[in-house]
Structure formats: C-alpha cells, structure tokens
Amino acid sequence: MLDIKFIRENKEIVKEGAKKKFIEVDIEKLIALDDERLKQLKEVEDLRGEVNKVSNDISRNQDSAHKMQLIEEMRAVKEDIKEKEEKLRKIMEEWQKIMLQVPNIPDISVPNGKSDEENLEVRAWGERPVFNFTPKDHVAIVENLDLVDFERGTKVSGFRGYFMKNDGALLFFALWQYFLDYFVNKGYIPMIVPSLVRKETLMGTGYLPQGEDDLYKTQDGEYFAGTAEVAAMSYYSGEILPKDSLPKKFIAFSPCFRREAGSHGKDVKGIIRVHEFFKLEQVLLCEASHEESAKLHEEITNHVEHLMQELKIPYRVVANCGGDLGLGQVKKYDIEAWMPSQNKYRETHSSSYFHDFQARRLNIKYKDREGKSKYVHSLNNTACATSRLPAAILENYQQADGTVKIPEVLKKYMGGKEFIK
C-alpha cells in the first residue's frame, strides 16, 4: 500500500512505476475518487459536529419545549447523515479496491522488461563443473540413489508429491542446520513460523488479493502460506517497535505450499517445482530509510552468495526487470544456481525490499528520534529453499559412477560421509 498523499503529490511517478511493472491501474480515477472521498468526509463530519454540539445543548437545556424542538431537528439531520454516510461507504469501497492495486514504485536501477527473460545478469560466480560423462539431471540422480520416491509421493500426496528418503532426507536436514548455524551466528533470530495463516497476513504481505489462485485455502477460511515471509512479517503486525530494536533480523523456517496454478506444464518432473517444500527465509525490518533498505538488501544477498560460494555451487545474480517484480517490491535480485543438466541457471533464491509497502498494510511502526511514529521498512531473501537447492547440489556434485560427492561444508552435518551412494 502506498500513502494516498504520496500518490496525489507524485501521480506521474506512480503511473510510470506501474507501467514499468506492467500493472494496469487507473491513478486518475483513484485521485478523482479521493476528491469525492474528501468532500463527502467533510460533509459527514460537519454534520456530526453539529449533532454533537446540539446534543450537548440538549443535555443542559431546562426548557422542555425547546428541548423537544431540538431533538426533532436532530432527527432530521440524522437522516441526512445516514444518506451521506452511505454515499461515503460506496466511495470508500471503490477507493480501497484501487488502493490495493497500486504497485510500489520500482527503483531507478531496476531494468526495463516484461518477463524474467529480460532480467539482467549483475554478476556470476564459480567454475561450472566439467564432466567427462554426460551429466544426469537431478531426477535421474535421486532415482538411482533412492533419495526421493516420486511414485509413492504421487500415490500419497498427489501431483508433484514426493518423499525425501535416505541421504536425500538427511541432505535436507544438513542444509537446514548448516544455514541455520550461519545465520544465528550472524545474530539472526531463529523462528519456526506458522504456514497456516489468516487472510490478513497475506493481504498485509501483498500476496492477496492478486495471488488467490496460487494459494491453498482451508474450509475455515485460513490459507497455507507459500513462504515463511508471510507469518514472519505478520509477527509484529499492529505493533509499535522501539527504535533501538531495529533492524530486526529473522531466520524463519516453515513448510511452504504453492498451487503452481498455471504452471502445469513446467518442471513436471523432479523437485524443482513442487506443491510443498521447506524454506529458511531471511526476513528483516528496519528503519524507514531508503539507504538503510538498499544497504541491507545488498547484505542479505551477500549472505546467500557467501553460502553458495562455501557450497561451491556456481551461480549468478540477476536484477529482476520491472515486469518480473511483485506488487510491493521496489527491487529484486534472483540468485540462480547452475544446473548442469539444463545447461542454464535456475532460480534458487529471491531477494527483495519493499520500503514501507508491507508495513503500511500490516501496520508495523516505530518511533523515530523526534517521537514521531513511522512505518518500518521490510526486506526478505530466501536463505535455503529445500528442494531447489538440493537439486542444484546433486547435479553439480555428481560423479561418473552415479554417486554424489558431499560438499565439504556439509560433511559434518551428514555424519562425516564423503559420498552419497
């Protein structure tokens, strides 16, 4: 959510921003509606003021005839108020609807473009592995080594279902622990957060109303979140935080659920695109300063790059183009791991910042030095998405004999073993 005042004063910037994100929203209509809103609000408030004033007079008035007359008059005014309130209610409904569609403004450094194909490579790291054999894709690897059971996964869970098994299961645990150790050591607060969440949390983080189709919903009206960001961000909703407690840095773990509506043909095999996976997510709240947001954005991206380097997975960082940004995002980097079997990079991490877009919707504030309350800024980045990261590891570390070498840094988390065989 943007501030309506900001929209009014910067409508050209807002329009340009929406255009860059390829989002249709009628700013002129919104402003016209806001004019109506202000006018109607003033009328209603003036009338209410009159009623309040006369009501006071009534209570003090001793002359009962005069009293009756005033009461009669106020009855009439009340009818008038009712009518105007109804009008205001209708305006507000429409106003709210458009306000929820207004996207945050992308940063000047965000490249132009419509889809992920136009994302811009910022930097790449690592030597792509050279194989003296034809590298298998991760699906073949996990099937050979019995690390994942897809058949029974489908039998039990349905389309895209899977069981992690044997060293496959252990690899997940090892990654979680390795990443967790790193972030806790950096001062992050570890959290296990709910996946089953109320609608407000998804509105607040910007996944609703637009993303309804990609979310699972219960018969009681709750939703299953697609990322730990949702619950972690909502943790402080409606609260005012002490200034010196910022920045807040969470490393949040949760199962993640995605319907993957509209991507039925994509990645149908394997564990790259699944309905249910697990994620460690970095979620940050900081003071309302663009510099601070931008600085922390680089920082949370660097954390992941460092870990990818430790794991020795070749990767690149892309700056996502306007059309590939979410509604609330100001800027986003994707970190993409090299997938030898596909001979290309695949997204494993997504790092973005929002300014106060989410905080406005979630109503998370802090008091600044002058005691004025301000909305916090928010950021998040994947730390470790199991299953995508394991898929990249398996492909990059595969051996000619079909086994998989365990990355040096993970060995101690997998019982000191050298290979998955």
Place this chain on the structure above:
RNA sequence: GGAGAUGUGGCAGAGUGGUUGAAUGCACCGGUUUCGAAAACCGGCAUACCGAAAGGUAUCGGAGGUUCGAAUCCUCCCAUCUCCGCCA
C-alpha cells in the same frame, strides 16, 4: 464440541446513557531543587484523518443496531481465561 467469565490509553485499573477521549496509579518526557543523583514538587504525555490555523471528526476487541446523545443498552462476530469433553 459444551458451560461460564472477561476484553478500556505503554502497563495496571475506574467508569453502566449526557461537558468522559476517558478518573487514578505506574512507566515515560520536560522543569524546579541538587556539586551530581535519588526523593519531592510543577508541567506534559493515545492514535488516525480533514484543515494554513483556530478547530473539527473518528476510535474504549470488531461489525451492525437503538437513541437527539453510547465505553455504558441490544444483536452478531472475534480473541483470551476457567471448567468439562475429545485428542496428542
């Protein structure tokens, strides 16, 4: 799932139809005092929106309703607590 109780400002806690946006205490901020501090005393201290300002409007868990007037009465919802049931 059943029964009961409760929901007021940062916290505690008054307030059951009329100058109550809300007593009081604590916390917090400023001042007096002090070499400095504590104590004491004085003053300030919710949020949002409209307005250049004066000022106005709204908010006492949420949404409706009754009334000239609602924190206070009515209806529904939500949350919390206690007991019972069920489950782990």
